[in-house]
Amino acid sequence: MEKSSKVIIVGGLAGVGKTTVLNKLYNRLTDEGKKFHVFVYGTVMLEEAERLGVKDRDEMRNLSFESQKELQVRAARKIAADGITFIDTHYMIPTPYGYLPGLPAHVLAELKPTHLVLLLADPSEIIRRRMNDLTRKRETKNEADINYEIQLSRIMVGAASMLTGAIIVEIYNRENMLEQTVEELIKKLEL
DSSP: OOTTOEEEEEEOOTTSOHHHHHHHHHHHHHHTTOOEEEEEHHHHHHHHHHTTTOOSHHHHTTSOHHHHHHHHHHHHHHOOOSSEEEEEEOSEEEETTEEEESSOHHHHHHHOOSEEEEEEOOHHHHHHHHHHOTTSOOOOOOHHHHHHHHHHHHHHHHHHHHHHOOEEEEEEOOTTOHHHHHHHHHHHTTO
16 A cells, blocks of 8 residues: 555444535545545445345345355455545444444455544434435334444444554534535545
8 A cells, every 4th residue: 555545434324424425525525636536335245245136235234144244355355446545334234133343354454444434423313314315225213222323333443443553533424514524524534
């Protein structure tokens, strides 16, 4: 990896606004002429899962633990770039079997992150965003469940940092404050 390389993982719960924030960041950095790569980890995993007959991300979440682990590794190996790389993902994934780490040690070893961004939002905002997203089939959760999943995500980020030495950055994505969220991200990541 070249000296100025950064592998920046941007994760958080479904509905926190990861993709929205990264799309805005993408536009901003492109306008500034910066070179970078953006990968949606779930999309790369789904491309691999489709080879197994999986139709969508919600079906992929219900695969066996072993199948999901294999898909995680395949996706990590496809994401290899120099310079600045952003990876849109989740630090933990709710499955019928329990919570699966989104970035277990074997995946972190492939990705070699330099920064672990945990994007956060108020539980009520996350619930509202999920309810308004008609493109996905998500189970209904209450604020207590969302708070629990936020704490699990923090634990996963801490563990990932311990394994990789990557810097942890927490950023709140508050309703109607997208510009400020992106500005804070750029400042903290020294972009």
